[in-house]
Amino acid sequence: MVVDDGSRDATLRILREAFGADARVQIATQPNGGKASALNHAISLAANEILVAVDADTVFRHGTIEKLARHFADPLVGAVSGNARVGNRDKWITRFQSIEYIYGFNLDRRALDVLNAITVVPGAAGAWRKSLVLAAGGFGNATLAEDADLTLAIRRLGYRIRYDEEAVAYTEAPEDTRSLARQRFRWSFGTLQAAWKHRDATFDPRTGSLGLVALPSIWLFQVLLSILSPFADLAMGIALFAGNWRVVLGYYGAFFVLELLTGLLAYALESQSPKDLGLLFFQRVYYRMLMQWILFRSVFYAVRGGLVGWGKLERRASVQGV
Numbered sequence: 001m002v003v004d005d006g007s008r009d010a011t012l013r014i015l016r017e018a019f020g021a022d023a024r025v026q027i028a029t030q031p032n033g034g035k036a037s038a039l040n041h042a043i044s045l046a047a048n049e050i051l052v053a054v055d056a057d058t059v060f061r062h063g064t065i066e067k068l069a070r071h072f073a074d075p076l077v078g079a080v081s082g083n084a085r086v087g088n089r090d091k092w093i094t095r096f097q098s099i100e101y102i103y104g105f106n107l108d109r110r111a112l113d114v115l116n117a118i119t120v121v122p123g124a125a126g127a128w129r130k131s132l133v134l135a136a137g138g139f140g141n142a143t144l145a146e147d148a149d150l151t152l153a154i155r156r157l158g159y160r161i162r163y164d165e166e167a168v169a170y171t172e173a174p175e176d177t178r179s180l181a182r183q184r185f186r187w188s189f190g191t192l193q194a195a196w197k198h199r200d201a202t203f204d205p206r207t208g209s210l211g212l213v214a215l216p217s218i219w220l221f222q223v224l225l226s227i228l229s230p231f232a233d234l235a236m237g238i239a240l241f242a243g244n245w246r247v248v249l250g251y252y253g254a255f256f257v258l259e260l261l262t263g264l265l266a267y268a269l270e271s272q273s274p275k276d277l278g279l280l281f282f283q284r285v286y287y288r289m290l291m292q293w294i295l296f297r298s299v300f301y302a303v304r305g306g307l308v309g310w311g312k313l314e315r316r317a318s319v320q321g322v
Contacts, residue, residue, distance in 0.1 A: 001025075001042045006032030035123070036139040036146040043133060051133065055124040057172040059087060059319050067167035068127035078132045078159030079151060080167070081109055081118055082125030083270075087170030087319035093180065095276050096283040097173040099263070106165070107266040113163040117214035120148040120191075121161060125169030132159060142197060145190025152198045155210045165270070172319045181294060188291075188298040191218060196302075226295045229288070256281065 002025065004012045012029055019025040030041055043051060050069050054060060064082060071080045083106055086098035112118045121128070126147065133139075136153035139146040155161055174180040195202075195218045202219070204211040239248045260280060267274035 001045055002027050003038040003042045004029040005034070005038040006030060034141060036141050039123075039146070040138045043130065043138060046130060049130050051128045051130050053123055053126050053128070054169065055171065057319065058084070058124045059170050060125070061168040061170065064125070064167045064169060067164050068125075071162045071164065072127070072129060074160070076160050077162055078129050078154040078157065079121045080127045080162045080164055081121040082127075082167035082169050083163075083165050084122055084125045084169050084171050086173045088172050088175070089276070091175055092279065093177065094173045094175060095279055096286060097180070099276050099280060099283050100287070102270050102272060103263050103266045106270065107262075109163040110165070110269065112214065115209045115213050116155075116160050117209040117217070118155075118161040118163060119151060119214045119218060120145065121151045123147045124171045125167065128154075129159075132157060143190050143193035144186050145194050148191055148194040149197060152194055152201075152210070152214075155214070156198065156201060156207060170319050177290070181290060184291065185294050185297060188222075188294050189301060191222060192298055192302055195219065223295070223299075226292060227299070230292060259284075
């Protein structure tokens with residue numbers, strides 16, 4: 001099922017020309033209403049209980065749908081996250097993001113899966129139980145992270161959220177800093193919105209690992225530590241100029257070695273070549289500055305109460321079928 005969300009280019013015409021005569025493809029169109037609206041439109045047309053979502057800039061590896069769907073044999077499973085990887089690793093900035101996906105997102109999901117504390121089933125590669133999606137009110141427009149919002153809502157209904165490392169999807173990562181900043185600002189702001197929307201579950205023992213692990217981890221690791229990190233940088237700079245550079249560099253080197261070893265573990269679990277980790281030091285410096293700016297901007301917009309839209313990311317169709 002393909003939903004054209006009021007596109008102004010030739011998308012609908014091309015879809016109809018290419019797939020209009022194919023009975024396996026259902027094409028729908030609507031006035032522009034945003035991603036959540038388009039997803040809900042598709043859900044209303046779906047006849048089956050298991051929904052598999054894929055973004056327009058993402059390609060599934062053969063067998064991914066089967067891998068996602070198999071978990072729903074367990075009636076307590078409400079949604080399943082796939083293994084999203086960067087498919088256009090031909091530039092330094094996309095290789096930086098590939099490190100983030102394998103080392104950050106997917107390694108986190110492996111751990112959170114054990115605790116039933118996954119906070120987001122990504123729209124690029126995920127599966128949902130339709131009855132629960134409808135019970136939760138569908139994909140909502142209250143946040144810019146409608147997938148995180150729905151994941152938390154289903155988890156609050158008492159269902160399990162799983163991660164499948166074999167359900168691989170290759171997504172097109174932004175290829176310049178400006179596009180990456182826009183995407184991550186939307187992700188960051190949307191995550192803040194979703195965490196705030198479900199704040200009443202935080203530290204509530206009745207919600208289990210959702211309130212005791214998942215939501216606190218958002219506030220602690222994605223917000224608080226990021227806000228405090230510039231002060232750590234300042235303290236390190238003061239210590240360097242105060243003559244303690246040997247101690248500072250020694251600790252920095254030790255932590256970086258630990259980080260590198262963790263990265264090697266992440267790549268080994270993914271059965272991927274770790275050669276991109278040769279860029280880890282530069283990736284950390286670049287990401288540290290970029291993400292700090294994005295987080296402060298997100299918090300500023302949240303406190304000010306400003307409206308934030310999805311915006312538009314330039315896509316180049318640089319991920320091919322696999």
